[in-house]
Amino acid sequence: MKAWHDECAVMGVWNDSEAAQMAYLGLYAQQHRGQESAGIVALSENGHVAHKGMGLVGDVFSEESLNHLQGLASIGHVRYSTTGESFVTNIQPLTARLFNGPVAIAHNGNIVNSISLRRQLIRDGAIFQGTNDTECVLHLLAKNPSDNLMACMKEVLPQLVGAFSMVVLSHDRLIAARDPYGFRPLVLGERPTKDGGTAFVVASESCAFDLIGAQLIREIEPGEIICISDKGLESSRFAESPRLAKCVFEHVYFARPDSFVFGESVYQSRQRMGEVLSQESGVEADMVIPVPDSGVPASIGYSRKSGIPFELGIIRNHYIGRTFIQPSQSIRSFGVKIKLNPQAHLIKGKRVVVVDDSLVRGTTSQKIIRLVRAAGAKEVHFRLASPPTTGPCFYGVDTPKKSQLIASKMSTEDIRKFIDADTLAYLSIEGMLKAVKGSVDEYCAACFDGKYPTGLFGLDESES
Secondary structure, three states: OOOOOEEEEEEEEEOOOOHHHHHHHHHHHOHHHOOOEEEEEEEEOOEEEEEEEEOOHHHHOOHHHHHHOOOOEEEEEEEEEOOOOOOHHHOOOEEEEEOOEEEEEEEEEOEOOHHHHHHHHHHOOOOOOOOOOHHHHHHHHHHOOOOOHHHHHHHHHHHOOEOOEEEEEOOOOEEEEEOOOOOOOOEEEEEEOOOOOEEEEEEOOOHHHHHHOOEEEEEOOOOEEEEEEOOEEEEEEOOOOOOOOEEOHHHHHHOOOOOEEOOEEHHHHHHHHHHHHHHHOOOOOOEEEEOOOOOHHHHHHHHHHHOOOEOOOEEEOOOOOOOOOOOOHHHHOOHHHHOEEEOHHHHOOOEEEEEEOOOOOOHHHHHHHHHHHHOOOOEEEEEEOOOOOOOOOOOOOOOOOHHHOHHHOOOHHHHHHHHOOOEEEEOOHHHHHHHOOOOOOOEEOHHHHOOOOOOOOOHHHHOO
């Protein structure tokens, strides 16, 4: 059985007459974290009401479906599965009626011991509906005899190994918890309601708060569990942190640039990555151009530090979705040109530094460099605002298998030849950590250095 990795975002709202609408907007703001499915569960007077579906947030929900989601509390989820099939049964939030009442749960991350947990639960008689790791949490809660959900959560969560930032909605409370390593972000906020009250909100990223007019209070700490109810907000710990392992790739690529993640502005972190990259691997050139949109902040930083002018030398078509149809073999050669178009009148005859956030398989970078050369560039110097990606992520970010990562099997010089750049340079791991104002002791950079903070329970063998 393969592990089920999820790129996801969660959202929780408490004490708001427009709870489902706020969850919808919060998910919309976090759509970049998952485009495969979306769901919201609201707490109405009659219990949980759910609406879920495959597709983007704007496609899954209609005005009618949102009006159906009545209640003062809700949780929501967007998901992009990175391993396994796509099933409707895997769409979160997952719901169940347990000994202590109805429970809905939404989770961002990947529980690396979920396969062994699932096997044991099945031996004990559990019947699984889907293939995602979150369902293990429901079964573990179901096995607990306590009628106190918080007590159940505090006993269940320490059994999970890996990354989890989750929200849980019962009949009388909203619970949020973050794994002891702090792999994935989870933030707490509040917003004024239209009736003059105050609503608590929880989200994967702070950009969700900006859209709904909420104020960021703080991060939910690693190993912390909070309970929001009519009694207010209570905080406690379910586990001590063996070490911090905040995912550095959130700052490299995954998070939205207007979010604050792990206490730092993502936009400013990416600019600093470009600045350090310029210091580490400067080159004489006429212009710095980003691969849009992921390379823009780092390009600005590179330009600022080097003094080389910044130009939008490549224009991106933002209206190409994942379902673009290539109707005939004759037009498939257009490839990356469908999305990216270089401005030849800027580039022709120039020495160009092309900056991107990362290089994974190398094929897209190769195509981009060919486009820039075809536009008349005299020299193309490729710069990456992160180190070489040499290993897969087992904690909830979509990365290919190790065998598909070009830096795991080729030297930098061989990659340079493959992508046809005049020079190629990566940001160092030390430079990356400097840019995020962190250290190797508080960030997980396993996809770059191979140092996984937890045991992998055989996943490294099955997915390498």
